[in-house]
Amino acid sequence: MGWLWLKYHLLFFSFIPLLIxxxxxSFIYYFRYHPDKNSNDPEAANMFKEVTFSYNILSDPDKRRQYDSAGFEAVELESQELELDLSSLGAVNTMFAALFSKLGVPIKTTVSAAVLEEALNGVVDIHPLPLGLPICRKVEKQCAHFYSVTITEEEARDGFVCRVQSSDKSKFxxxxxxxxxxxxxxxxLQEDSAKTGKVASAGMYFLCFPVYRLDHTVNSIAAAKDADAAFxxxxxxxxxxxxxxxxxxxxxxxVYGDNFFKSASYSIEALCAAxxxxxxxxxxxxEADILAKRAEISKFETEYREVLAQFTEMTSRYAQEMQAIDELLRQRNEIHASYTTAPPMKRSSGKQRNKGSIKETKEDAQVRDKKPSTRDRPKKKKWFNIHLKVDKRKPC
Structure with missing residues (x-):
């Protein structure tokens, strides 16, 4: 975990430049070692885990204090998922958090402490929410709209559902x-929105029997370390x-607005399950089938790991056996070649052959240079070109 030297080597900066x-x-190293860019690379996977874990400590003042006082042991006892109160971050830090979230960092946000304090003090505005009547509104980031629902004994026995949807896939x-x-x-209770098809939705189901929720951030760091763990x-x-x-x-x-920058549009609806x-x-x-499938997948994982280990071992042995076969065949060929009384042929090296060919080429060129060209040869006088002086004044 030596990557944390960043914190201490930048102490001469003021607090905000340090965070920047x-x-x-963190962004550079996270992007460099992300599993999507380094599949089946255990070293990159370990670096990715280290960067994520280090960022988790550096971005949280409480965990920084824990690390300063007791080292990694104190921090590792807690969850390694990132949990941020976005209302406490500045604009620059919020921008980087949004970039990390886009890249797939499991940044888990918390409800603003100011909102929880106002609710605990009873100073929040609460609007009535009639059963079966959806309400569409917009909530500002890191703010909350409160609703009250009144149900009868019969409606409580039949079951009650509260669902929220966002058509523009806002986070809430x-x-x-x-x-x-x-x-x-x-x-x-709190339920984070999840993208389901063309909308983002969240719901709570009070149906008088065990109902399950799916937390997508559980074991996200383990999944990043091992590609198969995602499944x-x-x-x-x-x-x-x-x-x-x-x-x-x-x-x-x-309904709590959980976007990084903009308000969240939503529709909330309360229903009797009758x-x-x-x-x-x-x-x-x-959900009973999902529980059975989870147990089945757990058993399948054990079998898969065993078969994968055998496959890896067999693949390694395949390469070794292939190399051994090639070596034995080479030795056999050498033994075959030793059955002869003729002296071994001396093979000229490639360097000598190259020198010989170059020498031959030069000699050929010199011979060609010695041969006179047709242009340099003296012109022979032909007999019919003999110049005869004729005196035109004397007739023959």
């Missing part, structure tokens, strides 16, 4: 709050909700 340089170097969080005796609200760990984040049913009364939900009995049965059945 840390983000810059769906929050559920417990009501404190003091009148404040404390966060009990085998895909269902590890499939975990049950802590709350399976709601009691009759008023309940508070909130008209959706078939969907309830189908959901229960398919």
């Amino acid at each position: 340089k840390v983000w810059k170097f 969080k769906l929050l559920y709050f417990d009501q404190e005796e003091s009148g404040g609200l404390s966060l009990a 085998f760990k895909k269902l590890d984040g499939f975990q049950p909700y802590e709350i399976t049913e709601l009691k009759a009364g008023t309940h508070v939900f909130a 008209p959706f009995m078939e969907e309830k049965a189908n959901l229960r059945a398919v």
Whole structure:
């Protein structure tokens, strides 16, 4: 983990330039060693993990303090996923966080401390949310809209669903709050939006039986280290909700804007599950199948790793055996060639042959130069070209 020297070698800068340089170097190294650019390269995978882990420490003041006091051991006890409160970042740091997120860094954001504090103090505006009536709004980044839903005993027994969708695939969080005796609200559940087809959506399902949620960020660093882990760990984040049913009364939900720069448009809808009995049965059945598939994949991973190790061993042996065969055939040919009484032929080296050919070429050129050309030869006088003087004045 020597990559952390960045933090200490840049201390002469002020705090903001330090963060900018840390983000810059993190971005460069992250992009260089990303698994998409270095498939089946264990060294690049280890560097990618190291850069991600180091960035996690450098970007979090609490983890920096833990590292300063107790080293990596104190930090490694916690989750290695990035968790950032975007409201505490400046514009430059938010820009780099957005770039990392686009590249696939598992940046997990948290709800703003200011929003949670206002909710706990009971100073938030709460709007009523009628059952079966969707509401479309826009929420600013790192802000929240609060809604209250009132359900009866019968509706609580039938089941209750709250869903949020964003047609422009904005990032948001769906929050559920417990009501404190003091009148404040404390966060009990949260669901991050996920892109599903042409929309981003999140939902909470209180159907009086265990319902599961899928956390896509679970084991993301392990998946980056091992290309196959992206498949085998895909269902590890499939975990049950802590709350399976709601009691009759008023309940508070909130939509939290989780975009980096812009506001999030959304539509929220609260539904009684009574008209959706078939969907309830189908959901229960398919989630049972997913649990069975997760156990099956876990067993398959063990078998796959064993076969992969055997395949790797066989591939290595294949190359070794091929090399051994070539060596034996070479020795056989040499033995065959030794059955002769003739002296071994002296082979002129390529350098000598080249010198000989060059010499021959020069000699040929000299011979050609010695031969007189037709232009240099003296012209012979022909007999019919004899010049006779004739006196034109004397007749013959």
